[in-house]
Amino acid sequence: MARVCVIGAGASGIAAVKALDQAGLPFDCFEASDRVGGNWVFGNRNGMSSAYRSLHINTSRARMEFSDFPMPATYPDFPHHTHIAAYFDAYVDHFGLRERITFETLVTRAEPRPDGGWDVTTEPGGTRAYDALVVANGHHWDPRWPEPAFPGTETFAGVVMHSHEYTGEDPALFRDRAVVVLGMGNSAMDIAVEASFAARRTYLAARRGAWVIPKYVFGRPLDSLPTSAHVPIAVRRRVQAAALRVVVGDMTRYGLPAPDHPFGSAHPTVSDDVLSRIAHGEITPKPNIAALGERSVAFADGTEADADVVVFCTGYNVTFPFLDPGLISAPGNDLPLFRRVFHPDVPGIYFVGLLQPLGAVMPLAELQSQWICDHLAGRYALPPAAELRADMAQERAAMFRRYVASPRHTMQVDFEDYLLAVQRERRRGARRAMAAA
Ligand SMILES: Cc1cc2nc3c(=O)[nH]c(=O)nc-3n(C[C@H](O)[C@H](O)[C@H](O)COP(=O)(O)OP(=O)(O)OC[C@H]3O[C@@H](n4cnc5c(N)ncnc54)[C@H](O)[C@@H]3O)c2cc1C
Numbered sequence: 227m228a229r230v231c232v233i234g235a236g237a238s239g240i241a242a243v244k245a246l247d248q249a250g251l252p253f254d255c256f257e258a259s260d261r262v263g264g265n266w267v268f269g270n271r272n273g274m275s276s277a278y279r280s281l282h283i284n285t286s287r288a289r290m291e292f293s294d295f296p297m298p299a300t301y302p303d304f305p306h307h308t309h310i311a312a313y314f315d316a317y318v319d320h321f322g323l324r325e326r327i328t329f330e331t332l333v334t335r336a337e338p339r340p341d342g343g344w345d346v347t348t349e350p351g352g353t354r355a356y357d358a359l360v361v362a363n364g365h366h367w368d369p370r371w372p373e374p375a376f377p378g379t380e381t382f383a384g385v386v387m388h389s390h391e392y393t394g395e396d397p398a399l400f401r402d403r404a405v406v407v408l409g410m411g412n413s414a415m416d417i418a419v420e421a422s423f424a425a426r427r428t429y430l431a432a433r434r435g436a437w438v439i440p441k442y443v444f445g446r447p448l449d450s451l452p453t454s455a456h457v458p459i460a461v462r463r464r465v466q467a468a469a470l471r472v473v474v475g476d477m478t479r480y481g482l483p484a485p486d487h488p489f490g491s492a493h494p495t496v497s498d499d500v501l502s503r504i505a506h507g508e509i510t511p512k513p514n515i516a517a518l519g520e521r522s523v524a525f526a527d528g529t530e531a532d533a534d535v536v537v538f539c540t541g542y543n544v545t546f547p548f549l550d551p552g553l554i555s556a557p558g559n560d561l562p563l564f565r566r567v568f569h570p571d572v573p574g575i576y577f578v579g580l581l582q583p584l585g586a587v588m589p590l591a592e593l594q595s596q597w598i599c600d601h602l603a604g605r606y607a608l609p610p611a612a613e614l615r616a617d618m619a620q621e622r623a624a625m626f627r628r629y630v631a632s633p634r635h636t637m638q639v640d641f642e643d644y645l646l647a648v649q650r651e652r653r654r655g656a657r658r659a660m661a662a663a
């Protein structure tokens with residue numbers, strides 16, 4: 227029976243561990259930290275968490291929870307990171323998985339063996355052979371700095387940081403300072419809002435506009451409104467765009483740049499607070515940064531502002547430090563995979579959670595893990611190579627056609643559509659496996 231190595235015990239890794247355990251497949255799971263939960267463990271000892279003290283989920287709890295382990299009914303719709311970390315702890319304890327995970331053990335190297343399978347080296351531990359590798363190392367921990375760096379970054383006399391380093395723990399960081407936050411993703415929204423309550427001035431700089439979506443519409447979490455993969459995505463987007471026009475209105479009315487793309491062509495920027503802080507004059511929108519002075523920032527429209535702190539909320543790199551980049555890497559964050567799980571050329575390696583859903587990661591990681599177990603147990607067979615490549619090419623072409631070109635839009639999936647597509651593919655592959663048996 228295939229012996230499997232799971233790398234990481236964040237939300238994705240514990241979903242994989244649960245599926246492997248329930249499928250009765252032998253495995254080891256190595257986790258660098260002393261606990262499960264990855265990004266959701268504030269101040270995680272692994273140094274990889276991007277959580278800040280005030281972080282709450284922006285996908286509602288009903289959308290985020292695993293299918294067979296609801297979040298406590300006492301949780302709010304958008305729980306705090308401490309709730310989420312506690313939920314993952316409860317999940318592994320409920321299913322008796324904690325003792326199946328080897329903590330404080332970093333995978334430093336994973337190399338294909340000449341006869342198939344993988345040699346996996348851990349610190350501490352040494353090298354062991356496995357038949358298969360499940361990669362669940364997360365993709366929101368390796369900060370992506372502006373590249374090339376803005377002129378003057380080196381000589382700026384204030385504080386320059388990436389959102390990954392921001393913890394919200396130092397009350398002096400923003401107090402009475404002039405703060406420039408760069409980006410229009412969710413990190414930028416949260417950090418600009420937080421800065422705006424302490425800073426002398428807060429600027430929100432962006433190279434393109436975004437449609438800012440509230441967490442609630444019509445008194446319900448936005449992502450809990452009825453939706454279905456059976457309704458064409460273009461129709462769903464038109465309905466959502468119309469709802470947003472009614473509830474929020476024109477972004478330029480708030481002084482934000484007009485989005486250069488239709489609604490639904492960028493990863494959602496969700497914030498209940500940023501538009502209000504802008505409307506109250508506590509956050510000033512600005513175009514992209516052009517250069518940093520000694521204690522100032524020049525913007526692309528020729529304006530300039532004093533600046534003591536610059537926070538780059540410019541996203542994350544997708545990296546696998548334990549893999550030979552000549553074998554597998556993600557230049558520009560792009561790693562083409564069959565339905566975000568199977569590598570087309572390298573057998574015996576599976577990815578879990580390596581996707582950006584419009585919706586939460588966890589239920590998708592759960593389904594991916596069950597699918598991987600099907601394959602490992604011989605209950606699922608991949609399509610023939612030409613068909614697999616054609617499917618990948620079609621999926622990628624549709625994604626790149628729809629989304630703004632950016633390293634943050636290389637693995638976008640629609641929640642319901644992805645679930646449906648994988649369920650269908652599992653059934654197709656089960657029939658192929660039966661036919662081949
Ligand atoms: C600020 C922020 C807020 C977010 N909010 C949401 C949200 O509201 N909803 C949502 O669905 N998603 C959200 N995300 C996305 C986030 O990626 C997922 O919620 C979730 O953390 C993904 O889980 P994961 O297990 O794939 O990755 P991670 O949580 O990053 O976990 C990876 C685990 O792998 C371990 N690991 C990594 N490398 C090694 C190694 N070499 N050896 C051993 N162990 C290793 C790490 O220690 C870690 O425990 C957010 C991301 C950020 C940065």
Ligand SMILES: NC(=O)c1ccc[n+]([C@@H]2O[C@H](COP(=O)([O-])OP(=O)(O)OC[C@H]3O[C@@H](n4cnc5c(N)ncnc54)[C@H](OP(=O)(O)O)[C@@H]3O)[C@@H](O)[C@H]2O)c1
Nearest residue numbers: 282283284372373409410411412413433539540541632634
């Ligand atoms: N639960 C929450 O509330 C919460 C909070 C924070 C983050 N998150 C999640 O964490 C993940 C990462 O979010 P993120 O906001 O950190 O990153 P992100 O979504 O990748 O956004 C990065 C932002 O920086 C901009 N940018 C990148 N490089 C730039 C450059 N060189 N110059 C100017 N602008 C640049 C991008 O613009 P372009 O679009 O033009 O590339 C984009 O606006 C997402 O999944 C997000 O949903 C969730």
